[in-house]
Amino acid sequence: MKTIMRQLVAATAILIGLAMVVACGGGQSGASADRIRIAVPQAPPTLDPADMTEGQMLFFAQTLFDSLVVVGPDGQIQPNIATEWSYNADHTSLTMTLRDDATFSDGTAVDAAAVVKALDHNREGTGTAHQQLLSVSDVSAVDPSTVRIDLKSGDPSLLYSLGTYGGFLVAPASVDAGTADTAPIGSGPYVLDTAQTVNGSSYVFSRHAGYWNQAAFPYDSVELKVIDTPDATLNALKSGQIDAMYGTEEASQDAKAAGLTVNVGSPALWNGYIIADRSGRQVPALGDERIRQAINYAIDRKGIVEQFYPESGIPTTQVFNPKSPAWDESLNAQYPYDPDKARALVKESGLGDVTVTIASFPRLLDRLQPIIEQELDAVGITVVWNSVAPSDYRSGLLGAPMYPMSMSSNLSPWTDIQNLLLPTATMNGMHSQTPELDRLLSAVQSATDDAELQSAYRAVNTYLVDQAWFVPIVAIKTMFFTADQVAVTMHDGQVVPDLRDIVPAG
Amino acid sequence: MTKYLVQRVLSGAALVFVLTSAIFFLVRGLGPNPAEYLAGDTATADQVSAIEEQIGVDRPLVAQYGDWFGHFIRGDLGSSWTGQGEVAQTISASFPITLSIAVGALAVALVLGFGIGTLAAARRGALDRFLQVLVIVGLALPGFWLALMLAQFFAVDLGWFPATGYTSFSESPVEWLRSITLPVIGLTVATVAAISQQVRNSVIEVSGQDFVRTLRARGLPTRSILLKHVLRNAAGAPLTVAALHFVTALSGAVAVERAFGLHGIGNKVQIASISGDAPTLMSIVALTVILVVLVNLATDVLLAWLNPKVRIS
Numbered sequence: 005m006k007t008i009m010r011q012l013v014a015a016t017a018i019l020i021g022l023a024m025v026v027a028c029g030g031g032q033s034g035a036s037a038d039r040i041r042i043a044v045p046q047a048p049p050t051l052d053p054a055d056m057t058e059g060q061m062l063f064f065a066q067t068l069f070d071s072l073v074v075v076g077p078d079g080q081i082q083p084n085i086a087t088e089w090s091y092n093a094d095h096t097s098l099t100m101t102l103r104d105d106a107t108f109s110d111g112t113a114v115d116a117a118a119v120v121k122a123l124d125h126n127r128e129g130t131g132t133a134h135q136q137l138l139s140v141s142d143v144s145a146v147d148p149s150t151v152r153i154d155l156k157s158g159d160p161s162l163l164y165s166l167g168t169y170g171g172f173l174v175a176p177a178s179v180d181a182g183t184a185d186t187a188p189i190g191s192g193p194y195v196l197d198t199a200q201t202v203n204g205s206s207y208v209f210s211r212h213a214g215y216w217n218q219a220a221f222p223y224d225s226v227e228l229k230v231i232d233t234p235d236a237t238l239n240a241l242k243s244g245q246i247d248a249m250y251g252t253e254e255a256s257q258d259a260k261a262a263g264l265t266v267n268v269g270s271p272a273l274w275n276g277y278i279i280a281d282r283s284g285r286q287v288p289a290l291g292d293e294r295i296r297q298a299i300n301y302a303i304d305r306k307g308i309v310e311q312f313y314p315e316s317g318i319p320t321t322q323v324f325n326p327k328s329p330a331w332d333e334s335l336n337a338q339y340p341y342d343p344d345k346a347r348a349l350v351k352e353s354g355l356g357d358v359t360v361t362i363a364s365f366p367r368l369l370d371r372l373q374p375i376i377e378q379e380l381d382a383v384g385i386t387v388v389w390n391s392v393a394p395s396d397y398r399s400g401l402l403g404a405p406m407y408p409m410s411m412s413s414n415l416s417p418w419t420d421i422q423n424l425l426l427p428t429a430t431m432n433g434m435h436s437q438t439p440e441l442d443r444l445l446s447a448v449q450s451a452t453d454d455a456e457l458q459s460a461y462r463a464v465n466t467y468l469v470d471q472a473w474f475v476p477i478v479a480i481k482t483m484f485f486t487a488d489q490v491a492v493t494m495h496d497g498q499v500v501p502d503l504r505d506i507v508p509a510g
Numbered sequence: 511m512t513k514y515l516v517q518r519v520l521s522g523a524a525l526v527f528v529l530t531s532a533i534f535f536l537v538r539g540l541g542p543n544p545a546e547y548l549a550g551d552t553a554t555a556d557q558v559s560a561i562e563e564q565i566g567v568d569r570p571l572v573a574q575y576g577d578w579f580g581h582f583i584r585g586d587l588g589s590s591w592t593g594q595g596e597v598a599q600t601i602s603a604s605f606p607i608t609l610s611i612a613v614g615a616l617a618v619a620l621v622l623g624f625g626i627g628t629l630a631a632a633r634r635g636a637l638d639r640f641l642q643v644l645v646i647v648g649l650a651l652p653g654f655w656l657a658l659m660l661a662q663f664f665a666v667d668l669g670w671f672p673a674t675g676y677t678s679f680s681e682s683p684v685e686w687l688r689s690i691t692l693p694v695i696g697l698t699v700a701t702v703a704a705i706s707q708q709v710r711n712s713v714i715e716v717s718g719q720d721f722v723r724t725l726r727a728r729g730l731p732t733r734s735i736l737l738k739h740v741l742r743n744a745a746g747a748p749l750t751v752a753a754l755h756f757v758t759a760l761s762g763a764v765a766v767e768r769a770f771g772l773h774g775i776g777n778k779v780q781i782a783s784i785s786g787d788a789p790t791l792m793s794i795v796a797l798t799v800i801l802v803v804l805v806n807l808a809t810d811v812l813l814a815w816l817n818p819k820v821r822i823s
Binding site: 046047048049050055057058130131132134135185186202203204205229230231232233235236237239240242243245262393394395397398412423428430431 | 539540541542543546548549550551552553554555557558560561564592593594595599600603604658661662665666669672673674675768769770771773777781786
């Protein structure tokens with residue numbers, strides 16, 4: 005009896021202890037009106053805008069750095085540090101007038117000399133900014149409030165670049181001291197609060213006191229919490245530990261069921277295949293446009309979207325962004341699912357039994373492989389999958405004759421052209437170039453008004469779809485999950501919204 | 511004893527050298543290029559080359575490894591190749607998290623495992639059969655799934671514990687306990703099952719030995735025989751299993767840390783593997799090997815103390 009009593013007392017003591025621990029906990033504090041907590045999937049490898057790469061690093065960049073212009077949610081270029089700008093007649097020189105009340109967080113002025121230094125620093129970096137500013141030949145200060153950017157050749161995406169990584173401004177003092185990667189002095193609305201930041205897991209930013217445009221950023225502080233698993237991130241949002249997160253198709257039903265807001269934007273990615281061996285050097289069949297077209301006819305895009313991307317997918321035959329001037333809705337009807345037509349094209353090619361080699365890369369559209377293999381086999385094209393090791397991304401995957409890709413699509417088609425089409429483009433591993441495409445690209449570069457530019461872009465797009473250099477399957481809409489107390493305006497052509505477009509609800 | 515300790519230390523050092531070498535050449539030979547990881551998908555070859563030069567991975571592999579190992583034996587773990595700062599800082603921030611949940615899981619597993627196993631062996635009958643079923647269920651439950659279920663129910667639905675994140679003990683002991691409770695449970699279940707099974711079998715086996723019968727014949731209370739004599743003799747195998755499970759918990763922590771968004775060493779190892787960050791990976795592996803060697807050593811000493819018939823040699 006005594007023993008039983010003793011055990012009961014011990015068990016009760018343990019239960020009371022546990023209850024106290026649970027009760028003493030602060031619980032999940034709701035988002036305070038003065039701090040926004042956003043989940044990011046990885047810690048920033050650097051805080052230097054010159055070395056940052058696109059994606060969710062954008063939140064880090066936008067807290068710390070102001071950009072020369074702002075790309076609005078609808079893609080319109082708006083004034084920011086630069087209040088006015090104008091091109092010369094052939095669009096090879098851009099002159100920008102700067103506002104006079106902007107300062108870096110160390111109190112120094114964001115003047116023309118500082119902007120020149122920051123842009124030169126971005127050009128010399130290793131990140132997205134470097135790529136965005138490849139067309140720039142020189143940046144110079146005309147006077148303390150005027151900057152001139154000279155170009156090697158026309159760059160229709162320059163203003164977009166100056167609204168993102170290419171135009172983020174770090175202070176000359178950080179560049180000179182070589183501390184831009186760890187302790188940058190920025191021009192943006194917030195500064196890194198090192199006392200509250202836990203490197204690698206939570207980055208806290210407090211207001212930059214002298215920032216000229218505080219009203220555009222309603223939160224007094226920003227916390228970027230690194231959570232690298234989608235399940236844990238969603239649990240953090242559901243339980244009130246964070247206020248916003250990047251959303252995915254897989255998690256959207258769960259998020260809706262939990263009462264979260266699922267914000268859906270326009271597509272900013274496409275999934276599909278790149279046919280790089282357009283001259284048939286490695287796989288002769290791919291050099292025949294009828295085979296490339298047959299591949300496009302053989303794929304049941306609608307079926308794939310219904311099965312794998314029911315919420316976020318739009319079947320597409322185009323590599324450009326639906327909100328960009330290159331997009332042409334009629335081109336989406338060019339390759340309906342038509343196995344008979346595909347078979348006829350294979351037969352017409354006279355190549356007999358056609359075999360194509362497609363690279364396969366871990367976690368890159370691998371769930372589509374059985375379907376692609378089956379659908380191509382059905383029209384007389386045998387697929388040989390060539391596994392590429394993770395270490396061999398650049399030479400193995402991007403050097404393959406045909407490979408899967410999940411690719412961003414931008415508001416400025418020139419960015420996509422730089423990534424996909426130019427002879428030096430990363431996704432043009434076999435350096436394809438044709439006189440016809442050169443002529444079309446040249447027309448894009450020399451266009452001086454919007455109508456001319458749109459027409460030139462569409463001509464490029466039509467050429468690509470006709471030639472079937474790519475096998476786009478689905479354009480994927482972006483998703484961003486938020487708690488009740490947060491409102492978001494989604495941003496066309498970006499996987500995440502701008503920081504300034506995440507505000508308190510109501 | 512001294513010879514034994516020296517042998518253990520030397521074999522541990524050899525293990526560190528062999529494992530870090532193997533990991534380095536595997537990561538650099540077959541893993542991702544850290545420069546490509548940093549440069550992003552659309553970077554040009556020139557950008558990748560510039561980063562390779564910047565972080566020093568353009569040098570011969572042997573030079574890279576020699577450089578790291580030379581610094582490592584002098585206590586300098588170097589810097590991450592993928593911009594995650596000093597490796598020593600990364601480890602000092604992440605090791606306490608993993609140790610908290612691994613040691614917590616071991617402590618809970620030892621208490622529950624010995625309790626359940628002893629009870630099952632002493633009472634037998636329906637209770638024993640019931641506990642056997644629980645053990646099978648416990649062993650069969652995937653740790654990651656269990657962790658997700660715990661997070662959903664106790665953190666998201668009930669709000670009793672945080673769904674993600676870690677609070678250090680020095681910051682708030684109560685919050686520390688709350689932040690590790692669910693991960694510890696996630697890691698503990700399989701270990702409790704294994705230990706209790708071992709304890710049950712060992713207690714039943716030892717209870718049938720002659721010296722126990724003699725003690726009973728001398729009229730010693732059953733409880734005293736069980737706790738003072740049987741359990742002491744039966745503790746060897748379960749403690750060995752517990753030590754093995756502690757080592758497994760360090761690797762199993764990857765799944766649990768992912769489920770609870772914890773930035774422990776499991777998380778760091780995973781990120782370093784994906785990004786090709788060899789210095790971080792090798793340093794964590796080296797320290798884990800040292801920890802495992804120490805745990806095994808401590809287990810041997812404990813076993814010798816519990817049962818003087820076991821001599822350390």
